[in-house]
Amino acid sequence: MPSAPSFHVGLISIHGDAILSPMDGFSDWPFRSLCRELGSAMSYTEFIKAEDIFNPPKQVADKLHYEEDERPVVIQIYGDDPEVMLAAAERAQELGADIVDINMGCPSKTIANRGAGAGLMRTPLKVARIFKLLSASLEIPLTGKIRLGWDDDTRNYPLIARIVEENGGALIALHGRTKAQGYGGKANWEAIAEVKDAVNIPVIGNGDVKTVADIGSMKEYTGCDAVMIGRAAIGNPWIFSRLDRGQVSFEQVREMMLEHLERNLAFYGEQIGLVLFRKHAARYLSPYPLSKETRKKLLTSKQPEEFLTLLYEIIESVNLPPEGGEYHPGPRSRTG
Numbered sequence: 001m002p003s004a005p006s007f008h009v010g011l012i013s014i015h016g017d018a019i020l021s022p023m024d025g026f027s028d029w030p031f032r033s034l035c036r037e038l039g040s041a042m043s044y045t046e047f048i049k050a051e052d053i054f055n056p057p058k059q060v061a062d063k064l065h066y067e068e069d070e071r072p073v074v075i076q077i078y079g080d081d082p083e084v085m086l087a088a089a090e091r092a093q094e095l096g097a098d099i100v101d102i103n104m105g106c107p108s109k110t111i112a113n114r115g116a117g118a119g120l121m122r123t124p125l126k127v128a129r130i131f132k133l134l135s136a137s138l139e140i141p142l143t144g145k146i147r148l149g150w151d152d153d154t155r156n157y158p159l160i161a162r163i164v165e166e167n168g169g170a171l172i173a174l175h176g177r178t179k180a181q182g183y184g185g186k187a188n189w190e191a192i193a194e195v196k197d198a199v200n201i202p203v204i205g206n207g208d209v210k211t212v213a214d215i216g217s218m219k220e221y222t223g224c225d226a227v228m229i230g231r232a233a234i235g236n237p238w239i240f241s242r243l244d245r246g247q248v249s250f251e252q253v254r255e256m257m258l259e260h261l262e263r264n265l266a267f268y269g270e271q272i273g274l275v276l277f278r279k280h281a282a283r284y285l286s287p288y289p290l291s292k293e294t295r296k297k298l299l300t301s302k303q304p305e306e307f308l309t310l311l312y313e314i315i316e317s318v319n320l321p322p323e324g325g326e327y328h329p330g331p332r333s334r335t336g
């Protein structure tokens with residue numbers, strides 16, 4: 001850990017400038033904890049529906065789980081009703097969160113069309129009300145993760161960023177795409193620079209950070225305090241240790257896969273743990289030349305023993321250098 005904090009969120013010191021993005025279905029405790037150990041500077045939960053936090057079913061309770069050594073832990077919630085958001089944020093605080101984050105970026109129809117996630121950005125007065133209400137009541141910092149806006153005609157990120165700051169928000173994370181863009185197209189780093197210039201609270205830039213060099217480039221281009229890395233961290237958590245995937249040895253991949261799988265099985269139980277690990281396995285193995293059939297077997301395997309046997313077979317075959325030389329993995333896909 002560097003000796004001087006990189007920046008502060010309220011009174012909380014943040015050490016480091018690369019952070020794993022909250023990603024529903026991916027940034028669960030097993031993956032998040034590994035990324036944190038490799039250098040991700042904060043630990044964001046997957047987003048949690050505000051109403052679900054009070055009496056969480058197991059699936060939501062799993063999302064709320066964290067360990068002490070992960071701190072600072074950010075519990076991210078989504079919703080559109082200020083009173084429910086207040087109660088949910090207070091509950092997150094009781095659960096020991098260091099920071100509560102409001103999701104204003106989710107593009108999913110069921111969420112955004114009802115005015116939550118990215119849909120909240122369409123009602124700036126409600127954003128103001130939520131931030132004012134929650135920041136006045138919470139003892140921990142309140143932050144917001146936003147997009148550029150709903151679509152090209154309503155790119156209201158400068159307004160929303162100012163509203164967040166003026167109503168007690170302690171940090172803004174900006175994903176440089178509109179809701180309409182989803183996860184496609186190019187992220188707009190110019191907008192991140194604009195927000196950084198306009199507010200006095202820390203800004204995390206997000207979108208299209210795919211390599212170690214991109215971390216520095218986004219920081220330099222935008223002046224942001226830190227960058228958030230989403231899809232490019234899946235299959236390459238080492239990016240938080242400043243290693244691009246091509247620099248990671250097969251031995252490191254093997255060890256990481258086994259450790260990640262072990263955490264998944266211990267955390268979720270064998271069946272669910274395995275099912276949830278398979279998509280990570282595919283990404284860890286994506287640079288290697290596996291046959292279609294092997295990949296399919298890996299992605300459909302239901303029994304941990306069967307999966308492990310297959311994994312070891314793959315590991316052995318990949319580990320063997322091809323005839324006449326050393327194996328050099330090709331570039332990995334980064335499409336998520």
Ligand SMILES: Cc1cc2nc3c(=O)[nH]c(=O)nc-3n(C[C@H](O)[C@H](O)[C@H](O)COP(=O)(O)O)c2cc1C
Pocket residue numbers: 021022023024025026045046047076103105106145175183206207208209228229230231232336
């Ligand atoms: C599968 C998936 C799930 C996501 N879930 C969340 C979420 O729960 N909360 C959130 O704020 N953003 C979520 N995001 C958006 C990411 O945090 C991030 O803003 C986006 O992927 C852009 O960053 P990237 O280009 O580095 O992937 C999700 C993205 C993906 C691909």
